[in-house]
Amino acid sequence: MRKLLLTAGLLLSALTFGQGSPDYGGGLKVNINEDGSKYFRVISWAQFWAQHNSDRPLDANGNEQSDTQFNLRRARVLMYAQINKNFMILTHFGLNSLNADNMSPTGTKDASQLFFHDVWAQYSLGKDHAIGGGLHYWNGISRLNNQSTLNIMTLDNQRQTWATLGLSDQFARHMGVYLKGALYKFQYRISINDAVTTNLQTGLPVNGGAANYSGRRLLGSKDAGKTYAGYFEYGFLEDESNFLPYKVGSYVGTKKVFNVGAGFFVHPKGSVVADAIGNLSGEDVKILAVDAFYDVPLGANGAALTAYALYQNNDYGKDFTLGTTYETGSMLYAHVGYVLPLKTTAKIQPYLSYNNRQIDVLNDNATQFGLGTNLYLSGHNAKLTLEYQSLKYATSDAVNTLTLQAMIYL
Structure with a gap:
């Protein structure tokens, strides 16, 4: 029975990382004893972008930039190992967005x-539950805030759904403890974490002005040091694996999934406001979301549908904005993709995405539209993606970008 449960877990983890690939199988997995109860697995991937944007700002020296630039979007290595079914350790490292300007x-x-993106250890609490700690990705809020970068259906994740990246965490990973598991069709993940002291927010709040996400830095770790997060979902069709935290973007016709979920992130006194004479006080950061994910094959000819919808409410504090990425307000996001029924091992998946953000302090919206196509040469393990994206932020002119991505992972 023990071997059967272990084998089932390994098969689920292999499926998580091999969606739509006819020849990937279980990947680079090495058994270190005869029955396979002790093993390690290594995953490596790279994503390379060629991107055209005629609206690039001047560079640091005041010169015009080329419309077309190259970018190593991600280069990563992930390894996890089990010495038995009760203990696991995961290590994930790499780099992001390397280009000629920052080399x-x-x-x-x-x-x-x-x-390091992730370094965490886990202990099993029976067949369906586990507790762990470290630098981890067992996030709250939504499916997209737990998205795997190996199998995103669109070119990249919708940026505002990584809603705490660089504000309370290190690149969407928190340092803390988590509890995760499943009860029949219901899955859960909850965590308690330390917020980072130094984040993307700099300076001090303006007297009588907007909130500044600097609670731990300005108020101290006793008052503003902890964050709390959770995500809960119910699956109506086939079960998804929660062996690892990374959520699948599209199964490319290999699975029937319909999940609805809800999640939260709370950082007490995470933001700081100053009154008219400069006295500081904390404001709680609260992010809530509900979402739905639908992914099914259509008939026996290879066609498949992937659809996702999200509503997210962001409260970073009074009138908060940071660049064009984070705002106190609300957001609606959706995408849909369709795998064409072709008589070939390759698969083509055109898709659409749309995002509308309501920004409190501007009393205005930001809208983003994407149109793209995936060419799967071997599922997500080898694919090309071409996407056109248009972003209009409040009253600014729309920024239009065309990106070609080449991706492979083993």
Whole structure:
């Protein structure tokens, strides 16, 4: 029975990382004893972009930039290992968005350096539940805030759904403890974490002005040091694996899934406001979301449908904005993709995405539209993606971008 449960877990994890691939199988998995109860698995992937944008700002020296630029969007290595069914450790490292502007002659600047995305250890609490801790990705809020970067259906994740990235965490990972598991068709993940002290927000709040996401830095870790998150979902069709935290973007016709979910993120006194004479006080950061994911094959000819919808309410504090990425307000997001029925091992999946954000302090909206196509040469393991995206932020002119991505993972 023990071997049967272990084998089932390994098959689920293999399916999680091999959607739509006819020849990937279980990947680079190495058994270190005869029955396979002790093993490690290594996953490596890279995503390369060629991107055209005629609205690029001037560079740091005031010069015009080329309309077309190249970008190593992600280069990652992930390894996890079990010494038995009760203990697991996962390590994930790599770099992101390396390009000619942030490379250095000897590869020593920050953008060129590898860093840990995840390092966590886990202990099983029976067949369907586990507790763990470390630098982890067992996030709250929504499916997209737990998205795997190996199998996103669109070119990339919708940026505002990684709603705490760089504000309370390190690249969407928190340092803390988590509890995860399943009860029949219901899955859950909850966590308690430390917020980072140094984040993307700098400076001090303006007297009588908007909130500043600097609670831990300005108020201290006792008052503003902890965050709390959770995501809960119910699956009406086939079960999804929660062996690892990374949510699948599209199964490319290999699974029938219909899930509805809800999640939260709370950071007490995470933001700070200053009154008219400069006295500081904390404001709670609260992000809530509900979403639905539908992914099914259509008939026996290879066609498949993927659809996702999300409503997210963001409260980062009074009139909060940071760049064009984070705002106190609300958001609606949806995407849909269709795998064409072709008599070939390759698959084509055109898709649409749409996002509308309501921004409190501007009393205005941001809208984003995407139109793209995936060419799956071997499922998500080898694919090309071409996407046109248009972003209009409040009263600014729309920014239009065309990106071609080449991706492979083993």
